[in-house]
Amino acid sequence: xxxxxxxxxxxxxGIFRTSWRMEYSxxxxxxxxxxxxxxxPAGLKSAIAxxxxxxxxxxxxxxxxxxxKKAPLSHKASVRxxxxxxxxxxxSLLDNALTLFFEQPKTFTGEDVLELHVHGGKAxxxxxxxxxxxxxxxxxxxxxxxxxxxxxxMRGFQNGKFDLTQVEGVGDLIDAETEIQRKSAICSFRGDxxxxxxxxxxxxxxxxxxxxxxxDFGDDTEIDDIEMIVNGxxxxxxxxxxxxxxxxxxxxxxxxxxxxxxxxxxGPPNAGKSSLLNSITNDETxxxxxxxxxxxxxxxxxLDINGYKIIITDTAGIRSNAIDEIEVIGINRAKLxxxxxxxxxxxxxxxxxQLVLNDLKQYIREHIDGKKFVIVINKTDLxxxxxxxxxxxxxxxxxxxxxxxxxxxxxxxxGIDNLIHTLTxxxxxxxxxxxxxxxxxxxxxxxxxxxxVLYGIDEFVHFAETNDVVMASESLxxxxxxxxxxxxxxxxxxxILGVVFSNFCVGK
Numbered sequence: 001x002x003x004x005x006x007x008x009x010x011x012x013x014g015i016f017r018t019s020w021r022m023e024y025s026x027x028x029x030x031x032x033x034x035x036x037x038x039x040x041p042a043g044l045k046s047a048i049a050x051x052x053x054x055x056x057x058x059x060x061x062x063x064x065x066x067x068x069k070k071a072p073l074s075h076k077a078s079v080r081x082x083x084x085x086x087x088x089x090x091x092s093l094l095d096n097a098l099t100l101f102f103e104q105p106k107t108f109t110g111e112d113v114l115e116l117h118v119h120g121g122k123a124x125x126x127x128x129x130x131x132x133x134x135x136x137x138x139x140x141x142x143x144x145x146x147x148x149x150x151x152x153x154m155r156g157f158q159n160g161k162f163d164l165t166q167v168e169g170v171g172d173l174i175d176a177e178t179e180i181q182r183k184s185a186i187c188s189f190r191g192d193x194x195x196x197x198x199x200x201x202x203x204x205x206x207x208x209x210x211x212x213x214x215x216d217f218g219d220d221t222e223i224d225d226i227e228m229i230v231n232g233x234x235x236x237x238x239x240x241x242x243x244x245x246x247x248x249x250x251x252x253x254x255x256x257x258x259x260x261x262x263x264x265x266x267g268p269p270n271a272g273k274s275s276l277l278n279s280i281t282n283d284e285t286x287x288x289x290x291x292x293x294x295x296x297x298x299x300x301x302x303l304d305i306n307g308y309k310i311i312i313t314d315t316a317g318i319r320s321n322a323i324d325e326i327e328v329i330g331i332n333r334a335k336l337x338x339x340x341x342x343x344x345x346x347x348x349x350x351x352x353x354q355l356v357l358n359d360l361k362q363y364i365r366e367h368i369d370g371k372k373f374v375i376v377i378n379k380t381d382l383x384x385x386x387x388x389x390x391x392x393x394x395x396x397x398x399x400x401x402x403x404x405x406x407x408x409x410x411x412x413x414x415g416i417d418n419l420i421h422t423l424t425x426x427x428x429x430x431x432x433x434x435x436x437x438x439x440x441x442x443x444x445x446x447x448x449x450x451x452x453v454l455y456g457i458d459e460f461v462h463f464a465e466t467n468d469v470v471m472a473s474e475s476l477x478x479x480x481x482x483x484x485x486x487x488x489x490x491x492x493x494x495x496i497l498g499v500v501f502s503n504f505c506v507g508k
Contacts, residue, residue, distance in 0.1 A: 033143035034058060035151055036132050038125060039115075046120030051128055054152055057135075057142050058112040062101060064135055065094075065116075065128075072101035072114070082116065084131045094127045095119055109152055110159025157488060164488035165193045168442050172258075179307030180433065184257055184440040193441060194487060196247070200453075201483040203240055204476050207233040211473040230472070234464050237476070241457045247439070248449055253432040254440045256342065260302060260309040261427055264338040266364075267347030268357060269317025272378035275410035276347060277301065277314045280420065298330075298337050305420060308427040313337045318360050335363060342430055343372040343423070350379055350391055356398060364399075372426050374404045376419065381409040445486050452482025 034055025040046065053061050062072050066080040082094045098117035107113040118124050129146075136144040153167050169188025176182040187193060210229050265273040281301060299314040315337055316330030338344050346364065348355055356364075364373075375395055380388060392405050406422060408415035431438055456479025463472035483489075 032155070033145050034061070035145060035147035035155075036061070036129070037147035037152070038129065040120070042125075043122070044120070045122065049118050049120040049125045051116040051118060051125070051132070052152065053114040053116070053132065054107075054109045054111045054147075054155060055144075056112060057144055058101070058114040060142060061132055061135055061144070062099065062114050065131060066099070072099065074101055074103035076101070082118070082128060082131070084127065084134075086131070086134050094131060095124050097128075105159070108161065109155040110161045111155060162191070163194050165197065165441070165445065165486060166191055167488075168445075169193070172440065178257075178304045178309045180431070180438060181257055181309060183307075184254060184438045187439055188441065193439070197483050197487055200240060200244070201480055201487075201489075203236065204480045204483070207236055208473055208476045208480065211469055211476070214469050215473065226469075230464055230467075230469065233472075233476075234461060237457050237460055241454060244449055244454060244457075248446060250432050251439050251441050251446060253430065254438040257309065257431050257433075257438055257440060260311040261343065261430060262311050262313065262341040263343040263345065263423070264313045264334075264341035265315055265345050265347060266334065266338050266360075266368075267317060268349060268352065268360065271317065271347035271349040272410050273314055273317070273347050276345075276376065276378065276408065277312060279408075279410045279413060279416050280305075280312065298333050305427070306424045308424070308431070310427070313341065318357075318363070335367065339367045341371065343374070343426060344368050346373070346375045348375060348377045348391070348395070350377055350383055350387070355391065355394060361398065372430065373399075374406060374419075374422065374426075375399065377405065377407045378410060380407040380415065381412050448482050448485050452485065453479045455479075456482060 032055065034053060034057035036051065036053040039050045039052045040048070059071050063069065064085045065082045067083050068080075072078070077098055077100050080097060080099050082097050084092045084094055095118045097119075100115040100117070102108075102113040102115075104111045104113075116128060118128055132144065133146070135142060150171075153170055156162055157164065157167050165188050169185050169190075172185035173182065173189050176185050210233055214226050214229055265276060267273050277299070281303060298316070301312045301314070303310045303312060315334030318331050318334060344364075346356075377388065377391060377395075383391070388407055392407075395405055396403065404422065406415060406419050408419055410416075427433075456475050456477075459475035459478070460472045463469075463475055
């Protein structure tokens with residue numbers, strides 16, 4: 001076994017060593033300073049504030065603040081007075097707090113963790129933090145300092161509590177503003193993405209092992225058997241490539257959930273764009289007036305619609321006879337917003353002699369083609385069923401039978417729910433979240449999958465075709481290392497840790 005390990009490609013040896021370290025090594029942070037931070041929002045007055053301490057000196061901090069010689073019981077809550085260790089009189093009481101101690105390794109960081117649930121007043125929080133700070137004594141071996149951004153999560157990663165995809169899931173979970181964003185983050189946080197990558201990596205490593213056998217014993221193996229092994233690996237890798245490409249396609253569609261789906265309202269002046277915006281938001285978001293051209297600029301409104309983050313843009317009414325310089329600028333901005341949006345709602349005023357002006361129709365054909373497009377007939381309270389049917393028929397003739405046409409009355413609040421239901425189906429389609437929870441990974445992960453993993457597989461295919469088994473094996477090693485970069489299992493991954501943890505809050 002040891003002789004064969006020495007003959008394996010260097011990348012495969014590195015993978016073996018890395019896996020061994022991750023599974024059997026001692027906690028990476030055993031000699032690190034004990035860290036502490038406020039884990040609830042800073043600077044806000046609240047009923048409760050949580051201060052988190054992690055490290056080998058957590059018990060020491062507990063004993064000094066509570067003035068007890070007994071070690072805290074793990075996973076047991078207790079109410080204790082907290083005292084200032086620098087003051088030794090009746091004024092040393094800081095607060096009466098709920099204390100929770102968690103003994104390593106069954107903690108978030110893999111270290112001893114102490115939580116102090118104190119009253120949320122600024123003075124209380126400040127006093128307790130200063131008391132913890134005063135316990136630092138390098139000469140006595142008590143290294144205690146304030147945590148850096150994301151350092152609690154980094155400690156958990158370093159101690160093998162979770163991989164980098166789960167860490168990024170934690171960050172996304174904290175940043176989640178809508179239910180769909182939460183579901184997307186949960187997939188990474190609970191390890192679904194980690195399992196997927198682990199399966200891919202194991203498949204690559206298993207096939208590297210087959211190639212290694214060919215390299216070691218090729219002289220004693222029939223040519224037909226070598227070709228069979230290489231062809232089998234090639235078939236497996238092409239199937240894996242297809243899986244990864246499908247995954248990338250799905251995640252790229254799901255990424256829109258983070259930034260928000262952009263929906264623009266388009267139409268002539270006085271069609272009811274601002275009224276529709278107000279109806280959807282249930283608020284007086286935009287100024288509504290019977291005077292045409294009230295909206296001169298674009299108005300972006302972020303909304304949570306059935307769990308999806310949506311950015312609705314109200315725009316200036318588009319007309320060809322605008323002569324006011326400001327209105328012309330507003331019209332140009334409206335066209336630009338619509339061109340850069342994901343969904344366009346065309347508002348129709350049924351009282352106009354010409355439902356859609358020719359220049360607006362031409363703009364739609366040139367710039368909205370390929371986007372999700374919905375026509376909304378407003379002011380249906382002014383129409384009977386026959387009139388509404390005739391208008392829909394007219395619009396179908398102008399824009400094609402497949403166009404989605406909805407009728408609403410912003411005045412009477414009718415048809416709004418049906419419109420929102422239709423839009424929600426479009427949101428699901430755009431983000432590819434129709435049948436299951438959406439999958440979202442960071443740009444870092446997407447780039448590594450494309451630039452390392454898929455590149456390595458493509459290089460393997462190239463070298464396999466030229467019968468260069470050694471280089472083919474090296475190429476798969478490069479692909480396996482790429483997945484190791486994603487999960488954090490590759491040796492020398494320090495350079496990417498800053499990218500992952502840089503946006504975390506201090507208390508996480």
